[in-house]
Amino acid sequence: MSMDVTETQPLGKAIKRKEDPRFIRGQGRYLDDIVLPHMLYMALVRSPYAHARIKSIRTEAAYTVKGVKAVLTGEDLAAMNLAWMPTLAGDQQMVLATGKVLFQYQEVAAVVAETREAAEDGVSRVEVEYEPLTPVIDPYFALTAEAPILREDRAQKSNHIFHWEVGDKEGTDAALAASPVVVKEQIRMPRVHPAPLEPCGCIADYQKSTGKLTWYVTSQAPHAHRTVLAMVSGLPEHMIHVVSPDIGGGFGNKVPVYPGYVCAVVMSIKLGQPIKWIETRTENLATTNFARDYHMTAEIGATEDGHVTALKVTTLADHGAFDAAADPSKFPAGLFSIVTGSYRFPVAFAEVDGVYTNKAPGGVAYRCSFRVTEASFLIERVMNTLAYRLNLDPVELRRRNFIASEEFPYQSPLGWTYDSGNYAKTLDTALAMVDYPKLRREQQKRREKGELVGIGISTFTEIVGAGPSHTFDILGIKMFDSCEIRIHPTGKVIARLGARHQGQGHETTFAQLIAQELGLSAADVLIEEGDTDTAPYGLGTYASRSTPTAGGAAALAARRVRKKAQQIAAHLLEVSQEDVQWDGTRFFAKGLSSRSVTMADVALAAYTNLPEGMEPGLEATYYYDPPNLTFPNGAYIAVVSIDRGTGQVHVERFVAVDDCGTVINPMVVEGQIHGGLTEGFGIAFMQEIAFDSDGNNLAPNFMDYLVPTAVETPHWETGRTVTPSPHHPIGAKGVGESPNVGSPAAFVNAVIDALAPYGVTNLEIPLFPWKIWDVLKQHGLT
Numbered sequence: 001m002s003m004d005v006t007e008t009q010p011l012g013k014a015i016k017r018k019e020d021p022r023f024i025r026g027q028g029r030y031l032d033d034i035v036l037p038h039m040l041y042m043a044l045v046r047s048p049y050a051h052a053r054i055k056s057i058r059t060e061a062a063y064t065v066k067g068v069k070a071v072l073t074g075e076d077l078a079a080m081n082l083a084w085m086p087t088l089a090g091d092q093q094m095v096l097a098t099g100k101v102l103f104q105y106q107e108v109a110a111v112v113a114e115t116r117e118a119a120e121d122g123v124s125r126v127e128v129e130y131e132p133l134t135p136v137i138d139p140y141f142a143l144t145a146e147a148p149i150l151r152e153d154r155a156q157k158s159n160h161i162f163h164w165e166v167g168d169k170e171g172t173d174a175a176l177a178a179s180p181v182v183v184k185e186q187i188r189m190p191r192v193h194p195a196p197l198e199p200c201g202c203i204a205d206y207q208k209s210t211g212k213l214t215w216y217v218t219s220q221a222p223h224a225h226r227t228v229l230a231m232v233s234g235l236p237e238h239m240i241h242v243v244s245p246d247i248g249g250g251f252g253n254k255v256p257v258y259p260g261y262v263c264a265v266v267m268s269i270k271l272g273q274p275i276k277w278i279e280t281r282t283e284n285l286a287t288t289n290f291a292r293d294y295h296m297t298a299e300i301g302a303t304e305d306g307h308v309t310a311l312k313v314t315t316l317a318d319h320g321a322f323d324a325a326a327d328p329s330k331f332p333a334g335l336f337s338i339v340t341g342s343y344r345f346p347v348a349f350a351e352v353d354g355v356y357t358n359k360a361p362g363g364v365a366y367r368c369s370f371r372v373t374e375a376s377f378l379i380e381r382v383m384n385t386l387a388y389r390l391n392l393d394p395v396e397l398r399r400r401n402f403i404a405s406e407e408f409p410y411q412s413p414l415g416w417t418y419d420s421g422n423y424a425k426t427l428d429t430a431l432a433m434v435d436y437p438k439l440r441r442e443q444q445k446r447r448e449k450g451e452l453v454g455i456g457i458s459t460f461t462e463i464v465g466a467g468p469s470h471t472f473d474i475l476g477i478k479m480f481d482s483c484e485i486r487i488h489p490t491g492k493v494i495a496r497l498g499a500r501h502q503g504q505g506h507e508t509t510f511a512q513l514i515a516q517e518l519g520l521s522a523a524d525v526l527i528e529e530g531d532t533d534t535a536p537y538g539l540g541t542y543a544s545r546s547t548p549t550a551g552g553a554a555a556l557a558a559r560r561v562r563k564k565a566q567q568i569a570a571h572l573l574e575v576s577q578e579d580v581q582w583d584g585t586r587f588f589a590k591g592l593s594s595r596s597v598t599m600a601d602v603a604l605a606a607y608t609n610l611p612e613g614m615e616p617g618l619e620a621t622y623y624y625d626p627p628n629l630t631f632p633n634g635a636y637i638a639v640v641s642i643d644r645g646t647g648q649v650h651v652e653r654f655v656a657v658d659d660c661g662t663v664i665n666p667m668v669v670e671g672q673i674h675g676g677l678t679e680g681f682g683i684a685f686m687q688e689i690a691f692d693s694d695g696n697n698l699a700p701n702f703m704d705y706l707v708p709t710a711v712e713t714p715h716w717e718t719g720r721t722v723t724p725s726p727h728h729p730i731g732a733k734g735v736g737e738s739p740n741v742g743s744p745a746a747f748v749n750a751v752i753d754a755l756a757p758y759g760v761t762n763l764e765i766p767l768f769p770w771k772i773w774d775v776l777k778q779h780g781l782t
């Protein structure tokens with residue numbers, strides 16, 4: 001049941017989202033709604049080739065189009081020393097290509113005109129002469145001596161980007177050699193795209209008179225964008241004002257800085273007019289940050305009675321033409337080292353090699369996850385293989401290997417300290433929801449009738465809240481987050497955070513959190529994010545970090561405000577500070593509950609009636625550097641049947657039990673889980689950005705890249721367990737990515753379970769019906 005926004009003590013209540021009325025009524029203010037006086041429009045010339053030498057670029061004809069004002073090429077940028085920009089992974093990316101193009105749809109020139117149509121017409125008149133080169137599409141081939149070197153700009157003459165390893169290699173090899181049972185599986189997570197409904201874009205508005213640049217941009221991380229832009233452009237950072245308006249979905253796609261952004265800024269400075277650039281759907285799908293493209297091999301050692309002894313993982317990561325993955329700098333493979341998952345592996349080793357190919361750059365985002373989705377998919381899939389090998393129920397295998405609740409904080413062999421969890425309880429809750437023994441009996445009966453029915457389990461551990469400054473930074477910037485709270489004289493509150501929501505409901509949930517700490521209702525608290533001139537510095541919203549980092553800052557900023565409020569309350573109650581008590585909604589004199597003041601009373605006094613010598617006002621800012629990440633987890637069960645006639649998989653049931661610690665708003669959390677499960681369903685069954693041998697992107701539109709709609713999406717059944725994070729100020733863990741991280745393996749394990757009696761133990765996603773149909777045919781099941 002949803003509650004009203006005026007409820008006091010709102011933490012944990014299903015309060016309706018404050019932002020929804022404006023979105024539902026079409027009153028959101030998105031980038032394309034912003035129209036500035038004298039605004040011009042930009043469109044980009046893009047390469048039709050995946051790999052080609054640029055012989056010449058002729059721009060004259062573009063100027064013959066009515067309304068075209070200017071054309072920018074890589075040579076122009078090179079003359080300004082702006083030909084290259086740093087990526088968040090610390091690589092360099094060409095802003096506009098010079099010399100060579102390295103992926104299909106790469107940015108080659110920018111055309112600015114009075115209308116979008118004229119800009120696009122201008123684009124069609126720019127003449128680029130290319131000499132096609134052999135594209136490198138297969139990442140394994142890219143590492144061979146026969147492969148051409150793609151990045152001629154780099155000192156290192158190889159397509160190899162990085163090698164990263166973690167854990168005890170010798171110990172793992174020895175443990176595997178000594179293990180009575182070893183299973184080995186190759187698992188690929190193909191390239192996918194987060195496909196937000198609103199593509200990326202910006203308006204650069206440079207005012208010559210003041211020298212100030214206002215940059216409206218679809219940004220999940222406005223402060224980081226400001227800093228990167230300052231680094232790239234040389235503009236002083238305080239003269240850049242980034243405004244991230246309402247965002248129509250981000251899912252990690254709006255974390256990086258894209259070449260079009262830099263071109264728009266350069267053009268605005270050059271022409272002294274605002275420049276709007278918004279991608280087309282194809283530009284978004286074909287050039288902006290994709291995710292996955294991990295080619296993984298895992299070996300698990302175990303005893304005959306099903307206790308795991310070691311895990312070894314080898315991975316090739318295809319990063320495309322430029323390493324633009326938004327991974328924290330100490331972790332070129334993101335948080336992949338969570339790959340030991342929920343299980344007590346005595347020893348483990350993981351290594352990842354990054355490689356360049358002629359594909360669009362990127363490599364991390366899709367409900368972000370910083371490679372946790374890849375890691376969870378791998379371990380949950382290979383644990384399934386181990387269960388078949390041992391002839392053990394996958395539930396039983398998991399039970400035998402779970403980290404026990406009393407073992408937390410748990411030190412994983414790959415370096416993480418898991419904060420808290422009760423995996424057995426979470427799994428038991430999910431099993432009870434499906435009545436597992438009954439479900440297995442029914443499966444048996446249906447199998448006997450010739451039906452292909454499968455049950456898939458995934459009991460994953462997430463790692464979220466990239467923040468602790470001793471461990472995390474992006475381009476050297478520490479990943480703390482922040483909140484500033486001001487209480488006005490009438491007791492109304494404005495709170496600004498360094499996070500930037502894109503649909504996650506922060507206007508409601510952070511209002512609830514702050515209201516709870518201040519004894520107010522969520523209606524009394526206005527949340528503002530996304531404006532760098534007003535919000536304190538923060539690293540933004542991705543990696544489910546807002547609750548663990550900005551949420552921690554919000555709670556602690558509120559407590560800081562309350563501390564001052566207590567001093568003012570003592571003055572109003574005419575008692576000493578030690579004799580003031582707080583009961584959650586008011587301050588009262590110890591032992592005298594009839595003498596009390598509310599936060600609103602205190603707020604008025606903060607501006608009108610202060611104790612002698614006290615600074616007026618009631619506000620505080622907190623920069624929260626969390627001591628650790630948070631480790632949400634869940635148990636997911638999928639039940640599927642396969643149509644023998646078509647290969648179509650029908651998801652009959654899906655039960656998701658999540659533990660994200662203390663819940664701020666159960667309705668918002670449920671919404672996050674529904675959204676993430678739907679994306680996980682898309683990854684398992686519908687989506688792949690594939691390339692042909694010439695490097696042509698085969699899915700640069702919604703005809704070929706499928707996003708689940710209400711028609712395909714299964715019905716989700718959700719449940720919850722709560723194990724608070726011991727180090728977070730309110731015990732909350734992040735949740736946004738969990739369903740996307742945990743669900744793909746449950747789906748695939750269920751399909752494999754349906755086919756396991758016929759000897760199938762591995763299938764490569766996405767499980768398109770035609771792929772399943774081929775498998776059915778091979779096994780005589782059609």
Ligand code: MCN
Binds near residue numbers: 251502509660661735
């Ligand atoms: N929440 C809560 N109690 C908890 C944990 C979270 O009530 N214990 C609430 C939060 O307060 C917040 C929401 O759930 O309102 C998600 O919180 P959190 O897990 O902290 O994640 P973020 O806010 O940092 O969002 C990031 C995450 C990621 S990484 C992507 S990508 C993503 C996502 O969330 N992109 C989204 N969810 C999305 N949802 C929408 N609608 N659009 C996107 O682009």
